[in-house]
Amino acid sequence: MTVTESGTTRANPAVVPAPGPRKRRSWRSGTGEALWGYLLIAPTGLGLAVFYLWPVLQTAYFSFTEWGPFGGHEWIGLENYETLAGDEDVLRALGNTVLYTLVGLLGIPVAVVLAALLNRRGLRGVAVYRALFFLPVVTMPVAVAMVWRWMYNGDYGLLNQALSAVGVEGPHWIADPATALYALALVGIWSSIGYNLVIFLAGMQAIPRELYEAAEIDGAGAVAQFRTVTLPMLSPSIFFVSVVSVIGSLQLFDLVYVIGGSGQTARGNPAYPRIQTVVALFYEKAFVTNDRGYAAAIVMALLLLIVALTAVQFRLQKKWVHYA
Structure with a gap:
């Protein structure tokens, strides 16, 4: 409390403590969490890549090829798509x-x-x-x-x-x-x-x-x-x-x-x-x-x-x- 010149009292304003130094996140901590996240999604991601993404890419490649009656293929470009149209x-x-x-x-x-x-x-x-x-x-x-x-x-x-x-x-x-x-x-x-x-x-x-x-x-x-x-x-x-x-x-x-x-x-x-x-x-x-x-x-x-x-x-x- 403080006393003014007129004799009245006034409450002191609240003192706000200065903020302390922020705790920085360590590089190792962030890397460890990201690594755990990648490890957890790795089985699903690997399954999608092997059983979905790779067959699609392989099929896309084969669509530009011609296969023989006993296997084997050769690159023919857009001929299949031209025939398709x-x-x-x-x-x-x-x-x-x-x-x-x-x-x-x-x-x-x-x-x-x-x-x-x-x-x-x-x-x-x-x-x-x-x-x-x-x-x-x-x-x-x-x-x-x-x-x-x-x-x-x-x-x-x-x-x-x-x-x-x-x-x-x-x-x-x-x-x-x-x-x-x-x-x-x-x-x-x-x-x-x-x-x-x-x-x-x-x-x-x-x-x-x-x-x-x-x-x-x-x-x-x-x-x-x-x-x-x-x-x-x-x-x-x-x-x-x-x-x-x-x-x-x-x-x-x-x-x-x-x-x-x-x-x-x-x-x-x-x-x-x-x-x-x-x-x-x-x-x-x-x-x-x-x-x-x-x-x-x-x-x-x-x-x-x-x-x-x-x-x-x-x-x-x-x-x-x-x-x-």
């Missing part, structure tokens, strides 16, 4: 793949609606429904294809038997060029709907309940709440599922190989040119006709297509968020 088989397979991808995207709104139904309050047996929908995801793709191949059989298949019970003659689903690709797309939707359902359910459960209560106070019904609350808040999950679905559809092979056949088996199926995808064509060129250089060019073109479509999806997502 005018190959009718490649263009047809690319069209089949894109059409399959577009039809497969119809499974996304179906999964959203099913997730909204399973997310309702008071619904009993939700865990059982989730397990049933997710069961195709954990089933081997070859097993799924074998079951659906039997169901699609035009003579004694389960689908045609059910249609004949109501007086409808079913087609030869896989052998008919008009229905073969859409039959495969239906299998793809059925196989992936469980995975999409789990993603959408997780996204819906993260939506704050207060938003639904506010919409209900404003007089919004169940459909209006779904349109104005659920869909906008679920857009990140829908975007993720759409990207994964497009990438997975462009890489379709197992269903075509098991249901439609390949090599000598495929030649007996008149609808095989209608369901042959880019990866199926790659398999045929690489392991049936042993034209591995040209096959590498096909798969590299597919890789560029996947990267381009994914970039477009990210671009559209940013614009959608901006205008929303």
Whole structure:
């Protein structure tokens, strides 16, 4: 306390101690932490480099080469890509793949609606429904294809038997060029709907309940709440599922190989040119006709297509968020 000339007292200002010298981080300490970080990510990084990065680089190199019937290859430059641009088989397979991808995207709104139904309050047996929908995801793709191949059989298949019970003659689903690709797309939707359902359910459960209560106070019904609350808040999950679905559809092979056949088996199926995808064509060129250089060019073109479509999806997502 200090006394002023007028006789009043005044408190002394608080004395702030001077800051001490900063403790510098030792170079050895920082290097040790970085070293531990690199050691922890080394197994994953090594696995990615060996099993993903190196095969991609090797395939890119082989796409500029020509292979002989007994092995060995020589550098031919851009000849494979020049042939690729005018190959009718490649263009047809690319069209089949894109059409399959577009039809497969119809499974996304179906999964959203099913997730909204399973997310309702008071619904009993939700865990059982989730397990049933997710069961195709954990089933081997070859097993799924074998079951659906039997169901699609035009003579004694389960689908045609059910249609004949109501007086409808079913087609030869896989052998008919008009229905073969859409039959495969239906299998793809059925196989992936469980995975999409789990993603959408997780996204819906993260939506704050207060938003639904506010919409209900404003007089919004169940459909209006779904349109104005659920869909906008679920857009990140829908975007993720759409990207994964497009990438997975462009890489379709197992269903075509098991249901439609390949090599000598495929030649007996008149609808095989209608369901042959880019990866199926790659398999045929690489392991049936042993034209591995040209096959590498096909798969590299597919890789560029996947990267381009994914970039477009990210671009559209940013614009959608901006205008929303």
